[in-house]
Amino acid sequence: MKGGNAVTTMHGGDVEGYRRAYGRAPLDFSANVSPLGLPEGVRRAAAQALAAAGEYPDPLCRALSEAIAAHAGAAPAQVLCGAGAADLIYRLAAALRPRRALLTAPAFSEYEAALRAAACAPEFFLLRPEDGFALTERWLDALTPGVELAVLCQPNNPTGRTVPPALLRRALDRCRDCGAVLLMDECFVPLLDEPERCSLLPRLAEYPNLVVLRAFTKTYAMAGLRLGCALCADEGLLGRMRAAGPPWPVSNVAQAAGIAALRETAYVEALRALIARERPRLRAGLERAGMTVLGGEANFLFFRSPDAALGARLRARGVMVRDCADYRGLGPGYYRAAVRTAPENDALLRALNGGIG
């Protein structure tokens, strides 16, 4: 396959790679994106923005930052927009250039990639199968003085486990006491059953060492457009993150789409209702098919299969799930699948049972 390299195997959602290998489009459960498609209001705003594509996009994303701030209960100066959450992870790593950083394993691999690009070899807190891959109080002990950046993901990708609010608060205190920045990746929080309970956004003002990451990718099916944001009360740190990368990170299309997306409350409610309905059904189906479901509280499920070649087998049947064998801290037999619409979930279950997806 032409152009293949580490990137293609490291993330879900490589639909183009699938198309080139199989000559057709897959049913993609490997990326945890809303299955409801781009909201119509967002598509319209994005299409209209094309008329202004001759202008440079606003480098400061002023209107978008104001809309995000109003939505999040923060000040516009506490918002930095980027080309997806990954862009902001790289900017934070480059701005801090920490000597020591603490990640969990398994976790989204771009935390480690961004730190290595910033010449930092991170330390790993291993989430244990015997804890159901949940974050435990042991993490507080691993966060020793000298750690300058800690990263947590709520709920954790790919394990689908949330950190209980009481432990979150202790983590935040521990980071402050150690002088560490806590990057809290909340890209999946809007898709939890109780988003407010699990978010640290209300703590921003109290903890200037807290950086909350949000993405538009998952909630609004905007993965193709590249838009995410970081919220932080330390405006100096946001300024250093801005200076750490190119000055026009967000296209004018993504800025317009983002502003429109924040008005899509009915869409988000419908999506949340769909997930609440379909997740237990998909979970039960996976278990009936012999999988051990280990976690999943947002729009994806994390499971173990006795078949380490399940991913390849499903691909041949037209279905992509995320083979998690390449995650640090995991190995063959671990998989992640998005929760999609009822007919799509049925297709995944059919494919799991040997049929065509």
Added chain:
Amino acid sequence: MKGGNAVTTMHGGDVEGYRRAYGRAPLDFSANVSPLGLPEGVRRAAAQALAAAGEYPDPLCRALSEAIAAHAGAAPAQVLCGAGAADLIYRLAAALRPRRALLTAPAFSEYEAALRAAACAPEFFLLRPEDGFALTERWLDALTPGVELAVLCQPNNPTGRTVPPALLRRALDRCRDCGAVLLMDECFVPLLDEPERCSLLPRLAEYPNLVVLRAFTKTYAMAGLRLGCALCADEGLLGRMRAAGPPWPVSNVAQAAGIAALRETAYVEALRALIARERPRLRAGLERAGMTVLGGEANFLFFRSPDAALGARLRARGVMVRDCADYRGLGPGYYRAAVRTAPENDALLRALNGGIG
């Protein structure tokens, strides 16, 4: 003005900043973008791509890289796409992390910004007013062994001067002999009267230390969409550039737009004809208005005004030009203006002469 910081004053094209200050849209000569607007075929392709915005964009930009390679006479593996040329400048600086780098002054400020973000304090070769800001053979002497990266811009932004092909070849040899990578920023080459004569693209295979930068921004009025590419025969270096930043640099909209743009040969011919017609006319008008035009061979003119407050005065009259006072190596009284359509150029000349633009 809310959200103001260094970025707003450092680049042309801050239309949003103008709108917020003046409550209306400016006539913008401060960004050197095609005045013909997004080609209709590109707009259509971009709008169609919105239907697939729920998918992650191809991280490797496979189809786009193949189209660029065919267009440039290179191999797809010699192409790396990014979110505008600036993205690729940051990736190159981060991938090389040179101890020593040689820039010219004045030049596009992002070369320096990207190197500083990579912990490199660059050296500067000063282009001299007495040389008409042209690059001379003195540059070859400034490129001493130990320099790991040299950057040239053809034609140079903001001075509008091209490097003669014979000197270019000697520069390339000198870089190879010193073990330096030469980043050749050719973002404006397609808008020169003789693009082929001034491009180093045909030298790629011969010089693996050559990185040629191209943008879609200027030629196709795509500044808002963010798309550029680097071409280099050293695929290892391109791989390190890819790993130096987030894995999905180019939106699916920009990928589709880029593929469509490469088919727009009639648009580019019309644009080149417009520039050939309008540039001498605008130049003559600037000179009649008391300006000293110092350079300009693509779609912009570089000039000196006896009035150091000309930029502010023009803004008040509804017209933005690029005040070049903040460029390293320049000072008050230097300006850059894009070549636009005849009625727009007339409006600039009216504003220069005290009227409303």
